[in-house]
Amino acid sequence: MRALPVRMDAVLVQALIAAALSFAHLHDLASAAGQDGWKAWAYPVSVDLLMVAAWRRLRSGESKAAGWCWFLVALTASLGANVATAGLLDLDDVPAWLRILVAGWPAVAFLGGTLLAHGAPKTPRAMTDTEPRSTVTDTAPQAPATEVEPPVGAAELPPVDVASAQPPSAPVPPALVALARKVADEHHARTGTPIDTPTLRARLGVPLPLAEAIAAQLT
Template identity: 75%
Template sequence: MRTRHARIDPVLIQAAIAAALSFAHLHDLAAAAGQDGWKAWAYPVSVDLLLVAAWRRLRSGAAKAAGWCWFLVALTASLGANVATAGLLDLNDVPAWLRILVAGWPAVAFLGGTLLAHGSPESTETPAEFTEPATTITAPEPAAAEVEPPSNAAELPTVEPESATPAPSPVPPAPVPPALVALARKVADEHRARTGTAIDTSTLRARLGVPMPLAEAISTQLT
């Protein structure tokens, strides 16, 4: 039996490394801006969740404007933290405007997440109450044409009914060959000896392989 080996996807490894670095940068920036303890760890989670929510809205195909707006907001927060911790900013002396941005981020993230999760997707369908009912146009039925009797109806000759034709007399059954009658009698005797009852016309016809009218004629001669 073949053993399936787990394959390592380099793209997933690269994504995990990038996510870990971005997570650490956001944590360091939040801690430097005065958000210590568990609050510093909550900031990168908030930014990443907003990115995921905006990406899901973009993938759904509805309200793409809102999806792109909040995706860019979360991406700016993540990219800004990465750049700020690259040595261009003294983390021991964070400016006041950056402290204000970090402190106000939870309200921004809450607003964006709420709008993305509970916002009504755009729809181009017409509501049912404004849909006009279909109108069926029925063409008027043509009036039945009145048949007028011909003007010369009095001149037409009167056709007298013909006398009733007598029904044809029934055709007598065709004569049955004596040899076939003898064979049928032998079959009937075997059937009576085996079952104790007289053979019926259907069974006789099946045993002899003859048409039903001929089987009926043979049965008449056997009785």
């Protein structure tokens, strides 16, 4: 599959310009600190490569503490060179402490790049977690299957009369029967028909079993 060409947009152009300026500032600072020739050009390369390695570690999903640490170290070196070459530092008279920092930077960059590129690999825990564990039940001999006899069917019971099995209805108070009789007479006088159980239950406000028992005594 053919790779797509790099899209030249404003953001990429801006990044290239910023990288070129930072590269030039680092070269000027290294040259002013006594690193002449090819060594002055190697300093900005080491700073940029350390920053790229730290950024790749942050994007890889591994331990981000080391990535952030070395990214800040490279960023501090780059920003320090930019500020130092902006007129705040006399490049003709570089202080001794800055010469020491510039001279010790290759060792720092080498250490950071090595730690970022050759970090400790992750232990494959997935293999250890999914290993089957031997149990006693795997090696224990299984007993032969025995045929289970079907249970003998129970003898059929004679049918039970539902009407005789129902409990007797509770006795109705005489006062309630008298009230129900009065309500039934009023209903018969008004409609000409005997009162039914649902109407009697609604007029008296009693449960349905009690209304049925009252209606049975009114007939």
